[in-house]
Amino acid sequence: MRWYYDSSGGSACTIINNLRSEFSNCLFLNNAEECFGLMCLVHVAMGVFTICDSMLLVVLTDWYPPYCFMMVGFLELTIYFLIGHIAEVKIDEMYDTIISMPWYKLPVLHQKEFNLFLCRQQRPMMLTAYGFHPLNFEAYMSVRIAIGKLSTSHGFILNHFSTGLEGTLSVLYYDDAMP
Secondary structure (H helix, E strand, O other): OOOOOOOOHHHHHHHHHHHHHHHHHHHHHHHHHHHHHHHHHHHHHHHHHHHHHHHHHHHHHHOOHHHHHHHHHHHHHHHHHHHHHHHHHHHHHHHHHHHHOOOOHOOHHHHHHHHHHHHHHOOOOOOOOOOOOOHHHHHHHHHHHHHHHHHHHHHHHHHHHHHHHHHHHHHHHHHHHHH
């Protein structure tokens, strides 16, 4: 939702009131980040562990419940990163609204309040996993790529140990027996 400044006197107060409500939403998100940041980190880490565990079960057992469990793990990660992305989009919309408004046409009292909004926007807020990783789509894709690399390495290790261990041991014994 975008608000534009109109030269009539009443709309500037409406814009300032809307910016105040957006600012209170931003403060709420800051408090939510402080309270639930550790919980987000634990959920993301356990979601990644769940997906890796499900992939391992899929490779070892070829049983259908790990597929469902893996889908639930991806859904959980997607929801967390989607919430972070929506918060980031809302903060960007507020930033665009603040930048597009001609603040110099406001009364002096509102200019001082508007200055506070500008100062707050210099430190944009985003949801993170306890400060380690931002919760947005870029981070979501990097987590999915890491899961893919981890599952590939697990598959390689499992394949090596299931088929190559006997061959490796026989080659070692064969080399020792040769003069």
